[in-house]
Amino acid sequence: MRQVQNGDFNKLGLLYERHHRALFAYFYRCTSDKGKSEDLVHNLFMRLLKYRNGFTGRGQFSYWMFATARNLWIDEYRRKDPIGQGRTLAQIPETEDTAPNAYHHLEQSERHERLRKALDQLTPEKKEAIVLSRFNGLKYAEIAEIAQCTENAIKSRIQRGLIELKDILINSES
Numbered sequence: 792m793r794q795v796q797n798g799d800f801n802k803l804g805l806l807y808e809r810h811h812r813a814l815f816a817y818f819y820r821c822t823s824d825k826g827k828s829e830d831l832v833h834n835l836f837m838r839l840l841k842y843r844n845g846f847t848g849r850g851q852f853s854y855w856m857f858a859t860a861r862n863l864w865i866d867e868y869r870r871k872d873p874i875g876q877g878r879t880l881a882q883i884p885e886t887e888d889t890a891p892n893a894y895h896h897l898e899q900s901e902r903h904e905r906l907r908k909a910l911d912q913l914t915p916e917k918k919e920a921i922v923l924s925r926f927n928g929l930k931y932a933e934i935a936e937i938a939q940c941t942e943n944a945i946k947s948r949i950q951r952g953l954i955e956l957k958d959i960l961i962n963s964e965s
Contacts (some may be wrong), residue, residue, distance in 0.1 A: 792806065792839075792843065792846075792852050792855075793848065795839075795840070795843050796843050796844060800840070803836065803839070803840060806836075806852075807836055808837070810853070810856060811832055811836075813927060814816050814831075814832045814835060814856075814860055815828050815829065815832050816894060816926065816927065817857070817860060817922060817923070817926075817927055818831040818832060818860070818864065819875060820918075820922040820926055821848065821864050821919065821922065822867075822880070822906075822948050823907055823911065826942060827867075829837070830866070831860075831864065831867065834859050835856075835859060835863050838859055838863060839856065842851065850936070853912055854936055854937060856930070857923070857927075857933075857937045858936070858937045858939075859860075861919065861937050861938065864919075866926060885962065905960060905963060906956075906960070908963075909956050909963070910923060910956070910961040912955075912959055913952050913955055913956065914952075916938075917948045917949070917951060917952030919938070920934055920938070920945050920948040920949045920952060921948075921949055921952045921953065921956070923937065924945075924949055925945070931945045931946055931949075
């Protein structure tokens with residue numbers, strides 16, 4: 792990022808290659824929309840370029856990047872429908888049942904869909920904390936820095952969110 796700050800904008804492509812998958816996964820878990828997630832990744836890199844001088848180098852670049860991603864998602868959340876719309880059945884691509892373990896993939900896909908729907912029922916703060924912790928592998932201190940709150944607040948959000956997730960998933964089976 793230092794090289795981008797010094798005018799070598801080609802290095803932004805290198806940053807994109809290193810981080811776009813993790814950012815897409817973060818946004819997808821927040822929005823449940825592939826197209827919107829791709830747009831948010833693109834918009835994030837435009838924002839990183841625009842606010843490149845905001846990176847001071849005191850912390851890791853990934854913290855600053857995820858904090859910027861979080862702010863972008865909050866802006867999107869405030870501007871539009873909360874957490875977006877889930878995919879409809881017609882939008883899910885059809886697959887052939889030729890793989891030897893197609894039943895396993897179908898089962899796994901159904902579990903992922905149930906989890907996604909359950910996550911969508913949480914507050915944005917709890918959902919974000921769980922996504923960053925469990926899906927993006929960030930530590931509580933890192934999430935607290937990104938969310939600009941205390942580590943104890945993050946622990947509480949994750950703990951309460953996981954309890955709510957468990958209740959939602961148990962009640963959806965009934």
